[in-house]
Amino acid sequence: LVWRFGLEEIDGSVQDIYAKEFKRRIEEKSAGQVTVDIYSYGTLGESEDLTTLTSLGTLQMTHASVGIIGSLVPEMQVFNIPYIFSQDDKLNQSVLTNNTTLYEVVGNALIDQDLRLMTFYLEGDMVWSTNTEIVKPDDFKGFRMRVMNSPLVIESFSVYGADTIPLPYSQVYGALQANIIDGQSNPVFSIEEMKFYEVTEYMIWPGKQKFTTSVIANQAWYLSLSAEHKVLLRDTFEEMSDFIFEKQQALNKAQLTKIKEFKPNMTFITLTRAQQNAFRKFSVPIRERYVELAGQPGERLLKALDEAFGNKK
Template sequence: MRNFSTLKKVALATAMGLVLAGQAAAEEWKFALEEISGSVQDAYAQKFKQLVEEKSDGKITVTVYPYGSLGESEDLTELVANGVLQFTHGSTGILGSTAPSMQVFSVPYLLSQDNKVNLKVLTESPTIYGPMADKLKTRNLRLLSMYPEGEMVWTTNKEIHKPADFENVKMRVMASPMLVEAYKAFGAVPTPLPYSEVYGALQLKMVDGQENPIFAIEEMKFYEVNDVLTWSGQQQFTVAVLSGESWYQGLPADEQKIIDETITELGPYIFDKQEEYSKTRLEKIKKAKPDIKIVHLTPAEKDVFRKASLPLREKLVELAGPDAGAALKALEKEIADLEKQ
């Protein structure tokens, strides 16, 4: 009995050792999202997971955490900077507090109406991946990529065709100084609120409207509590893909290569995916609420809003400093040059 017991203990210890060795060999990377499962960010993270696990032959596993699992956007960037998480998405409005130049993406009508141009700019811009990325490194954040999740659409209970239509309209915005100023320039009453509180605030008439890409409007059911969808062409919801700078630099060269290759492959993929999401989600909204009003501003109407936003160039420098002003000019030139090609 004693010999059997000893053999049993040895076998158990050996098995435990194999399990622990297996656990040690299986490297896990955690990727947290600002959005729920089924969102554009989720599509990005799931494709990232697939590619990384394939390229590493299963030696690396990626766990995706949807919105609400680990905290709000501000919490996620902190967790990445502190090494608790390996990857997250960061809204440019949120990142503006760390890298003030990121607030340029809150300036209306900055990005091109041509997404081929935007793909080139958001994945290769020397302005974005030079001084702007360097500023994020001071917070131990590495900027891996950027992409748009779709054109921002206004949801309201009345039609908006000109700035005067925004009078006394309380528009929910992210807690970004530039977004607040943008909606002041448009004539609205900007009201910062966390994403999770928007539906309830619309339902209780605490705010009158909000802006988001169409896929988010569908998945968060904002169309249930607003009656008009307006495409103004003024902005795309742009997000950054982030990792920890010190964590990335501490990786072996082959793992850095896996990340870099995956990020490069995901650029064209996510641009196509977000366009697909926008089309399918709009159809879902129309089916769920057939009487919803769809408004597309005319070029002349867009031009009025564009002119109303021009003073924001100076406001950007006032709020975010001269580096942000320089970044804006550089990006505008990059975009203009690409549009001529």
């Protein structure tokens, strides 16, 4: 059997590290019965195409980041709400791996698209890499921010007054270089491997915003698997949670050191708590928009996650 697995990222990325280890474990445990073929970013089109190819059964599985799949499955956009996560990444990881309401609500929404939710995991803290200093919402006025093409990501920057420009991942570097956009948001490892640091001057940590991805599968394919293979998948995805948590932490740390070395004049800013609070005030209309887009199941999910992350009213 061959299981084809799609990635939204290039070789060396968090998704690549994940897929290679997943392949190794599945092939070893299935004793040669299953081969996992990995398709890196770019080999099968843009990120959105991977979801379509998985619904069609061309791919059996793919990564689907919440900012990418959010226009198709609005419920997934809950993780694009700024400041939804906890400060404690171990707690964040466990909610993403086990929360019952999360798997129920998102699982049901995906089934409507012939897709099946396999897992969620974190890829790192979101960092704004920009050409001007941004420390208060007003600094976004007239700022041309590249966004992933999902309504809530667009909303989450337009509420600050930014001009939002949706662009595929592969076009972000060129757009920064040609001065078509003023900045973008991604984890450190991505800013290093996509070379965004070469064409931006500031790296700004807004706090408590995480790049979140999922692995989804073709539902008909999954249902056709033997009981033994379903267990193999369930156990492997569960084991991968701790593996990737440590790997993404280490990779983001290592790539930050590299950026500091390659670009000594980069300015690094972490928003203070007071600065974060000024941005956090805008979460209210963003949350309302989420509920508008994701309806009653979304509202239930938002409530469950606020509880799980220990967010106060």
